[in-house]
Amino acid sequence: MRPYVICHSMSSVDGRILGDRWGFKNPAQYFEKPASKIKVDAWIVGRTTMQEFCSPRKHKLQTRVSKLPRTDFVGEHKTKTYAVGIDPSGKCFWDKNMVDTEHAIEVLTEKVSDAYLHHLREKQVSYIFAGRKEIDLELALTKLRKLFGIKKARIDGGGHVNGSFLKAGLIDEFSHIVMPVADGTMDGPTVFETDGAKGKMIPKKLQLKSVKRLDGGVLWVRYSVKH
Numbered sequence: 384m385r386p387y388v389i390c391h392s393m394s395s396v397d398g399r400i401l402g403d404r405w406g407f408k409n410p411a412q413y414f415e416k417p418a419s420k421i422k423v424d425a426w427i428v429g430r431t432t433m434q435e436f437c438s439p440r441k442h443k444l445q446t447r448v449s450k451l452p453r454t455d456f457v458g459e460h461k462t463k464t465y466a467v468g469i470d471p472s473g474k475c476f477w478d479k480n481m482v483d484t485e486h487a488i489e490v491l492t493e494k495v496s497d498a499y500l501h502h503l504r505e506k507q508v509s510y511i512f513a514g515r516k517e518i519d520l521e522l523a524l525t526k527l528r529k530l531f532g533i534k535k536a537r538i539d540g541g542g543h544v545n546g547s548f549l550k551a552g553l554i555d556e557f558s559h560i561v562m563p564v565a566d567g568t569m570d571g572p573t574v575f576e577t578d579g580a581k582g583k584m585i586p587k588k589l590q591l592k593s594v595k596r597l598d599g600g601v602l603w604v605r606y607s608v609k610h
């Protein structure tokens with residue numbers, strides 16, 4: 384059994400998601416305020432986005448380490464809410480095992496190095512394996528529910544992680560913040576990015592649930608995903 388999944392994203396009217404270049408004061412607030420109203424047990428982000436929240440520096444890993452089994456590890460924690468990073472090769476480094484008030488969980492493949500696993504254990508960051516070489520998102524969700532009791536999760540981006548959950552048919556609701564701006568560029572991720580080389584993306588139909596006008600002409604549009 385997997386958690387119920389809501390994808391939350393903020394974009395320009397043309398679907399780009401790099402808000403820092405639109406000229407709004409503190410653009411993150413437009414994402415975060417509505418997000419805080421969607422109560423969940425965990426938020427999930429891609430490796431690139433998680434690197435904005437974990438250690439800002441690359442840690443030097445130990446060179447001589449013992450081999451570790453590729454089994455899931457639950458670090459010490461007291462909270463019941465979680466910050467989850469999809470990090471197939473182990474590129475996020477940690478100074479502590481928390482992101483604000485959430486306990487950090489890494490979703491890995493078995494190809495990560497033993498030295499990296501020692502780093503996570505030393506910092507008491509939890510990790511789960513979801514695939515040998517490639518991430519199986521459904522397996523990841525199932526383990527998050529079983530090991531941590533996560534019943535409801537919010538996918539908070541970026542575009543690649545949103546796209547891969549959508550493609551896998553694992554999004555139940557989409558919460559879209561539409562900013563009053565036309566980005567107009569061809570670079571940077573859009574709300575849903577998928578790797579075209581790895582199978583065809585089948586468009587997913589959405590059913591409108593609500594539209595709310597927020598301050599400053601911002602729209603908050605919520606949909607359920609038709610499965």
Ligand SMILES: NC(=O)c1ccc[n+]([C@@H]2O[C@H](COP(=O)([O-])OP(=O)(O)OC[C@H]3O[C@@H](n4cnc5c(N)ncnc54)[C@H](OP(=O)(O)O)[C@@H]3O)[C@@H](O)[C@H]2O)c1
Pocket residue numbers: 391392393394399400401402414428429430431432433435469470471472474517518520539540541542543544545547548572576
């Ligand atoms: N406006 C918004 O709503 C919003 C929200 C969040 C973030 N952002 C912005 O978006 C940017 C990052 O977006 P992004 O699309 O480039 O990156 P992302 O989705 O944050 O992370 C992508 C990376 O995550 C890993 N990953 C994700 N799904 C995977 C899967 N199914 N299988 C294997 N690996 C997977 C891969 O890591 P590896 O490369 O290590 O294999 C991939 O390159 C940042 O600038 C951030 O600030 C905007």
